[in-house]
Amino acid sequence: MAALLEVKNLGISFGGLRAVDDFEVTIKKGQLYGLIGPNGAGKTTVFNLLTGVYKPSEGIITLDGVNITGLKTIEINKAGIARTFQNIRLFKELSVIDNVKVGLHNHYKYSTVEGIFRLPGYFKMEKAMTEKAMELLKVFELEQEADYLAANLPYGKQRKLEIARALATEPKLLLLDEPAAGMNPNETRELMDTIRFVRDNFDMTILLIEHDMKLVSGICEELTVLNFGRILAKGETAAVLNDPQVITAYLGE
């Protein structure tokens, strides 16, 4: 299969601190790829580099054959990368369904004038948006809570809503930053099913950061381990998790 994301020699420095150095990864279409490593290893920084929150000091990021290095966050989202956040970032004062509709923003368009004067275009598009949003909410079993304020959702559902919102932007690559953080084992198991379902039914390629080894070994096909901003090991999940270097640096004896 063709490579969807190709990252070469990616690096960034904050002042004297080398946060990420010589990072490389190749993710094939439809793959479930894991990025693990101890706290402060630079995992989230890699996500921020991929999504344009930080501009890389050097390196090349190619998505589906297009060079997206140094683009703005919005452009990168339009090119096809969507993400969730380690510390949940929902639109708290908006309803659950409106959160998803904001994700649909660039795919269902009508003009401001149509919106203000309630011209037919408004009703047509809003109806299509509501349908599409409800469809996505159903996948994450959030359709009952569609009218709740996002802030009032329980924690696990907030995580799911974030994924739904990211999927609404119709990405090619989905980045999940610690999706299982703060979840109990039951919720984690459910989440694993959801992630697999998303991969299979949305033809999605997923790169995820996670500390929960059960989840990582359960669903990731390949792994990269980061330590102090550098790649410590990479390859098939089982092989990487048995690598003595990884065990000393991260997993523990």
Added chain:
Amino acid sequence: MKGLKLSKNVKDNLITYGIVILAYLIMEIMIKTGHISSLLQGLLVPLCVYVILAVSLNLTVGILGELSLGHAGFMCVGAFAGAFFSRYMQDVIEVSLLRFVIAILIGALSAGIVGFLIGMPVLRLRGDYLAIVTLAFGEIIKNIINVLYVGKDANGLHFSTKDSMSLGLMEDGDVIINGAQGITGTPKDATFTIGIILIIITLVIVLNLIHSRDGRAIMSIRDNLIAAESVGINITKYKLMAFSVSAALAGMAGVLYSHNLSSLMATPKNFGYNMSIMILVFVVLGGIGNIRGSIISAVILTLLPELLRGLSNYRMLIYSIVLIVMMLFNWSPKLINLRKKYSLKRLLKKTGEVQ
């Protein structure tokens, strides 16, 4: 589920429109039957002005989530642009309603453009910094108008920033904007009815904008800028949109304001810092992001000082006490709980259970 939600928004909006129309009908009946003091009658148009200002500022403060202290500046632009047009065209367009409508459009447009131009550099700032810079821009606008002289004669328009003599007008010339003396002789076209229509127009624009694709984008920026960017929302575009629409509506209020006075001057009292703060007080007390609240608090806080006029010495004291009580009542968690406990809905329910 979806139908339910839509109808809830629509219902909420209809109640807001209903309150405005009902208030209008009651006032009209009172005017017709003569049950209204001349003092109150004189307050009707300013009331409409303040309501529009409060609702439009709520778009910036409550919906976009950015603190702007320069709202009176945009009102000032609209007031002078509209009044200038009316004075200039007084003899050309005889129909006062048509002239006023065009003046309103011109006032709103010019304030909107000024809002857009100021917004471009300023909206890069956030929080306190934005507040300080908008405050400064509001004052700058006021001061520019104070030194602006515009006159017309057979040769056309003449501009100056020195004094009215240096305009070099011919004998038949007419000084329209006379520096600190402002514009005199603006036709008094503003009526309560037009004011109410403008309130309704403002509400339609603001409420429909909020409940549309653009409104969601604006609110997503308020709730989480980084997340909004990550789902592809153009931050600059939507910040500017909210800010300029808010400015344009303030300009519209300004036109209404200027056509209610025979002489219009830009003083610290009407277009200065105090005015901006007063509008902000309306918005904060009515509830940030709550459009209906803005209307109600603008009305109460405008009427209150006038109604308390009889108590002369204690007027400002009572006014400030009411302000503090309203703040506590709206925001203190304990009082919110108390209010919920003894709310009408709950009491009704209880009596129902007893039976």
